[in-house]
């Protein structure tokens with residue numbers, strides 16, 4: 001039977017030695033090979049790597065699923081361990097904590113933007129992880145937060161960091177995407193079919209170069225959106241659907257340079273007052289973004305050049321018109337596109353990822369209703 005390794009404080013060199021010894025007893029052949037790749041016995045990250053090592057994962061995979069696995073205390077910081085896999089139970093608890101933060105601070109929009117900007121650096125033409133970019137938690141590093149497109153997102157990281165510290169077995173990559181999807185759902189948007197298990201990059205040197213995210217005012221907005229989103233492997237329908245996330249939030253001149261300092265819709269908050277929103281009820285996820293851009297009646301509502309083009313380019317227009325008319329169609333396409341965006345470039349462990357919502361195996365069998373069969377009339 002597998003031994004349970006439970007270290008409640010930061011591991012010392014001697015406790016690391018016991019971990020190795022236990023692993024070696026259980027898997028002598030694999031442990032010998034794995035030893036070659038362990039970073040250092042004095043590093044806490046080596047414990048996590050031990051759990052995630054492809055050579056030893058059978059030991060820990062079983063224990064993890066039964067919630068009886070290696071515990072190493074709260075040491076996780078922005079400089080997180082190299083091989084890290086999220087725990088489903090911790091993800092579920094983290095989701096509840098995110099809901100509390102949303103209720104208290106109305107930060108739905110910035111959490112959606114956080115998830116999008118971590119994932120949106122993906123380049124489908126690069127095969128290697130993490131060079132290909134995408135949803136890998138790299139946005140937690142200062143070097144990437146300082147990219148012009150990410151202005152203001154440090155505030156989102158500040159909101160998320162205490163949750164990361166509380167749940168050390170959740171990766172940043174998963175937490176950013178969990179926060180974004182939860183924010184959409186809590187704002188009244190569609191349920192997003194998410195999966196989890198994203199691996200984090202380990203250091204700032206693995207961040208993508210600046211310039212992979214879209215600009216709001218390029219010379220040819222339609223061509224620019226296609227350049228950027230096609231590079232991510234997304235199509236015209238997905239570009240339009242995802243742009244609908246601007247139904248939430250505001251633009252602030254002191255961050256992106258776009259928008260008014262305040263409007264009648266933003267001067268009193270909720271949350272930090274100011275900025276210019278795309279919609280009147282900018283904390284409600286619905287299809288008003290498409291209706292408002294189409295009408296363009298209210299000077300207090302924002303329309304970026306990349307928003308306006310959705311009703312100008314013939315291919316984009318087809319979807320934008322549809323979403324302005326039909327909120328259900330928008331919700332359906334948005335949920336699919338958001339889930340796809342959240343997976344871009346991600347390396348999953350296990351490779352197929354996992355859901356934290358009820359799976360078919362937990363569905364209760366249908367109740368037998370005797371009358372249905374005995375009466376003969378229905």
Ligand code: HEM
Pocket residue numbers: 108109110112113116151152214215216217225242243245246248249250251252253255256257258304306
């Ligand atoms: C199509 C290309 C896009 C461009 C050019 C663009 C540009 C911008 C800009 C300039 C801001 C204002 C940032 C600030 O001043 O704080 C912003 C905010 C926002 N963006 Fe986008 N965006 C794009 C696509 C997306 C996508 C695909 C999503 C999500 C799926 C998204 C979600 C958001 C949200 C929720 C905000 C509000 C943030 C807040 O209120 O703090 N955007 N975007």
